[in-house]
Amino acid sequence: MLPRMSPPVRWIVILFSVIVVYLYYSDISKTLLRRNKDAHTYLGELEYVKLLLKSKNVGSDIEYASRTIRYIPDAAERKSITTVHETLFPQLFTKISLSEKTALPASKLLDLHVKQSPRLDEIDATSLLFGVSTTFERFHDARTSPVNEWSRWLTDGNGKSNGAGLVLALLNSSTSDIEFATQQLATAGINATVIPSNVELDMPGRYVDLVNMLYHHPTKNLRKWFVLIDDDTFFPYMHELQRTLSVYNPSLPYYIGTFTERMDWMLSNHAPYAYGGGGIFMSLPTMKQISEAPCLKKNEDGTYFLNADQGDRLLYNCIHEYTNIRLTHLPLLHQLDQFGDPSGFYESGRQPLSLHHYKSWHRFSPEPSHLVSDACGEDCFLQRFRFADEYILTNGYSLAHYPHGMNFDPELMEHTFDAGDKNNVDLEETVFSYAFGQLRPDLTKTGQKKSWELIGARREGPGRVKQVYFLHKGDDRWRSEGEIPSDLDSVVVLNWVP
Numbered sequence: 001m002l003p004r005m006s007p008p009v010r011w012i013v014i015l016f017s018v019i020v021v022y023l024y025y026s027d028i029s030k031t032l033l034r035r036n037k038d039a040h041t042y043l044g045e046l047e048y049v050k051l052l053l054k055s056k057n058v059g060s061d062i063e064y065a066s067r068t069i070r071y072i073p074d075a076a077e078r079k080s081i082t083t084v085h086e087t088l089f090p091q092l093f094t095k096i097s098l099s100e101k102t103a104l105p106a107s108k109l110l111d112l113h114v115k116q117s118p119r120l121d122e123i124d125a126t127s128l129l130f131g132v133s134t135t136f137e138r139f140h141d142a143r144t145s146p147v148n149e150w151s152r153w154l155t156d157g158n159g160k161s162n163g164a165g166l167v168l169a170l171l172n173s174s175t176s177d178i179e180f181a182t183q184q185l186a187t188a189g190i191n192a193t194v195i196p197s198n199v200e201l202d203m204p205g206r207y208v209d210l211v212n213m214l215y216h217h218p219t220k221n222l223r224k225w226f227v228l229i230d231d232d233t234f235f236p237y238m239h240e241l242q243r244t245l246s247v248y249n250p251s252l253p254y255y256i257g258t259f260t261e262r263m264d265w266m267l268s269n270h271a272p273y274a275y276g277g278g279g280i281f282m283s284l285p286t287m288k289q290i291s292e293a294p295c296l297k298k299n300e301d302g303t304y305f306l307n308a309d310q311g312d313r314l315l316y317n318c319i320h321e322y323t324n325i326r327l328t329h330l331p332l333l334h335q336l337d338q339f340g341d342p343s344g345f346y347e348s349g350r351q352p353l354s355l356h357h358y359k360s361w362h363r364f365s366p367e368p369s370h371l372v373s374d375a376c377g378e379d380c381f382l383q384r385f386r387f388a389d390e391y392i393l394t395n396g397y398s399l400a401h402y403p404h405g406m407n408f409d410p411e412l413m414e415h416t417f418d419a420g421d422k423n424n425v426d427l428e429e430t431v432f433s434y435a436f437g438q439l440r441p442d443l444t445k446t447g448q449k450k451s452w453e454l455i456g457a458r459r460e461g462p463g464r465v466k467q468v469y470f471l472h473k474g475d476d477r478w479r480s481e482g483e484i485p486s487d488l489d490s491v492v493v494l495n496w497v498p
Contacts, residue, residue: 044103045103045104045466045493046098046101046102046103046104048456048458048466048468049098049104049468049491049493050098052455052456052468052470053098053470053489053491055455056455056470056472056489058470058472058489059489060097060098060099060100061095061096061097061098061488062095062096062098062488062489062490062491063093063094063095063096063486063488063489063490063491064093064094064095064096064104064105064490064491064492064493065089065091065092065093065094065491065492065493066104066105066106066107066492066493066494066495067088067089067107067108067110067493067494067495068107068108068109068110068494068495068497069109069110069111069112069494069495069496069497070109070110070111070112070497070498071112071113071114071375071376071380071496071497071498072111072112072113072114073113073114073115073116073117073376073377074113074116075113075114075115075116076115077115078114078115078117078351078379078380078383079349080348080349080350080384080410080411081349081384081385081386081392081410081411082112082113082383082384082385082386083386084110084112084385084386084387084388085388086110086387086388087387087388087389088110088387088388088389088391088393089389089391090108091108093490095488104493107493107495112385114376114377114379114380114383115377115379115380116377117239117240117376117377117378117379117380118239118377118378119157119373119374119375119377119378119463120152120155120156120157120158120162120238120373120374120378121156121157121158122239123156123162123238123239123378124162124163125153125154125162125163125164125238125242126163126164126222126223127163127223127224127225127242127245127250128164128165128223128224128225128227128242129164129165129166129167129214129217129219129220129223129225129226129227130154130164130165130166130167130227130228130229131166131167131169131210131211131213131214131226131227131228131229132166132167132168132169132210132228132229132230132231132233133169133171133197133203133206133207133209133210133311134146134168134169134170134171134230134231135170135171135172135173136170136171136172136173136174136177136181137172138231139168139170139181139231140177140180140181143359144231144232144359146231146232147184147185147188147190148188148367149232149234149366149367150166150185150188150190151188151189151190151367152234152236152366152367152370153234153235153236153238154166154189154190154191155188155189155190156189157374158189159187159188159189160189161189161190161191162238163191164191164238165191165192165193165217165219165223166185166190166191166192166193167192167193167195167210167213167214167217168181168185168192168193168194168195169195169196169197169206169209169210169213170194170195170196170197171196171197171199171206173196173197178194178195178196181194182194193217195213197209201296203310203311204304204308204309204310204311204313204314205296205304205311205314206311207228207276207310207311207312207314207315208290208295208296208311208314208315208318209296210228211226211228211282211287211290211291211295211315212291214226214287215284215287215288215290215291216291220284220287223284224245224250224283224284225245225250225281225282225283226281226282226283226284226287227279227280227281227282228276228279228280228282228311228312228315229276229277229279229280230276230277230356232277232356232357232358232359232360233277233278233279233354233355233356234354234355234356234358234366235279235353235354235355236352236353236354236355236366236370236373236378236381236382237351237353237378237379237381238378239378240351240353240378240379241353241354244330244332244353245281248283248328250283250284251283251284251285252283252285253283253285253286253289253323253325254281254282254283254285254286254325254328255274255280255281255282255286255319255325255326255327255328256274256280256281256282256327256328256330257273257274257275257278257279257280257281257327257328257329257330257333258274258275258278258279258329258330258331258332258333258334258335258354259272259273259274259275259329259331259335259435260275260335260337261334261335261336261337261338261432261434261435261436262337262338262419262431262432263430263431263432263433263434263435264419264427264431265337266434269313271313271316271317271320272327272329273312273313273315273316273327274312274315274316274327275312275335275337276311276312276315277335277336277354277356277357278333278334278335278336278354278356279333279353279354280312280315281330286319286323286325289319289322289323289325290315290318290319290322290323293318293321293322293323294322295314295315295318295322306318306321330353331435332351332352332353332354333352333353333354334352334353334354334355334356335356335357336355336356336357336358336361336362337357337361338361338362338417338418338419338432339361339362339417339418339419339420340362340416340417340418341362341416341417341442341444342358342362342363342364342416342417343397343398343414343416343451344413344414344415344416344417344439344442345413345416345417345436346364346382346394346397346398347384347392347394347397347398347400347414348413348414348436349382349383349384349394349410349411350382351379351382352382362417364397365454368396368454368456368457369381369396369397369454369457370396371396371457371458371459371465371467372395372396372457372465372467372496373396374459374463374465375459375463375464375465375496375497375498376395376496380395381395381396382394382395382396382397383395384410386406386410390402390403390405390406392406392410393494396454396457396467397453397454398451398452398453398454398469399451399452399469399492399494400449400450400451400452401449401450401451402448402449403447403448403450404447404448408440408441409440412437412438412439412440413436413437413439413440414439414440414441414442414443415428415439415440415441415442416442416444417432419431419432444477444478445476445477445479445480445481446480447478447479447480447483448480449478450471450478451471451477451478452469452470452471452490452491452492453469453470453471454467454468454469454470455468455469455470456468460495462498463496463497463498464495464496464497464498465495465496466493466494466495466496467493467494467495467496468491468492468493469491469492469493469494470489470490470491470492471489471490471491472489473485473486473487473488473489473490
């Protein structure tokens with residue numbers, strides 16, 4: 001018979017037991033979530049490719065090509081396009097039936113030289129504190145939830161924070177919603193403070209109110225830069241971002257950002273303000289001045305004294321009215337205010353410090369695309385390689401083939417996107433010229449370009465990533481008028497190894 005315990009001892013034992021159980025199941029929960037997220041890792045190569053193709057309703061018969069790419073980090077620079085004096089596919093494509101295969105055909109080794117750059121687990125982002133305002137519905141909905149994308153630039157890629165902080169203000173959220181969001185972000189490894197939004201404020205007010213939240217955050221003295229973002233803002237190059245910011249002295253008042261790419265909108269707005277989707281970076285002295293200014297003052301009719309219906313415009317009006325601070329333009333940040341096919345931008349060879357609108361105005365999946373940076377480093381994401389057999393790989397985005405050769409300047413961005421008014425030829429030709437320079441003609445429907453798009457990627461060990469690119473046989477974007485379509489879907493597998 002066990003000895004009887006006094007009440008204080010009994011409560012200590014109970015409390016200790018609860019803590020042990022909580023920690024045990026919390027650890028299991030995190031492990032299960034990580035396993036679920038990385039479930040594809042445990043599939044064989046053939047089964048993994050089958051699973052990806054099943055999601056595209058692809059049958060067993062395909063044409064297939066693959067290459068194993070050994071990246072060598074000794075290049076002096078990251079060029080807009082790197083010329084490779086070898087063919088990408090010396091074996092060409094072969095017709096295979098997946099249902100009859102026990103393994104995919106082996107691929108030959110190809111060496112590619114890249115600039116050495118850090119992987120996610122080599123980046124310290126402690127200098128940055130981000131603030132975002134959204135609704136719990138958007139945060140929770142699988143179609144709009146930003147957690148997977150945030151984990152690519154707010155963590156080390158292995159479930160631990162990279163030092164950056166996040167303040168998430170949720171509208172229409174209950175106490176349980178706040179707890180849910182806090183736990184989900186913690187499980188992802190994101191160092192976040194989750195708080196309910198002020199329900200008395202409208203959208204512009206909630207946006208500017210983020211300044212006060214960041215300025216009064218307990219970690220503010222650890223930070224150099226305070227950043228307002230949208231929930232669909234993505235930073236693919238966190239090391240390069242901080243290196244770019246290092247030329248500015250954070251002890252001075254700075255308001256750093258980018259304009260819209262739409263020249264017509266800039267002119268109609270009559271104000272050179274930073275657009276929030278690209279990220280707005282401010283130093284602590286700037287945050288102090290804004291937090292002390294009456295930015296949210298209203299007229300008797302309920303409108304803002306500073307007259308703005310958007311958060312980033314209200315922030316600009318406040319800075320312009322109550323301080324002497326002016327915008328420092330950083331065009332490497334991107335608002336991405338264009339519609340339609342975004343491939344011209346992503347395939348341009350540029351190194352954009354921020355991306356935006358990838359779940360609304362256009363479609364792009366940053367998480368699997370960015371995974372290749374876990375192999376060859378952040379700089380090789382979206383890096384272009386031109387091969388001797390007229391292929392251009394935009395790493396993590398697409399593989400394009402030019403069967404009739406490249407009779408164009410690849411340094412010019414392809415005009416695949418639009419301004420929303422295709423009947424206005426003059427507008428479409430000029431509206432993006434300030435941001436992107438002269439654009440070259442779109443090659444869709446010409447038969448001069450065929451493009452395989454990334455449909456999946458996974459890590460296969462330290463410094464190893466597998467990518468799967470896909471071209472649908474019924475995709476008429478890549479056929480000229482009267483051209484006979486292929487009778488097979490096409491798959492390319494690239495294996496990145498050290």
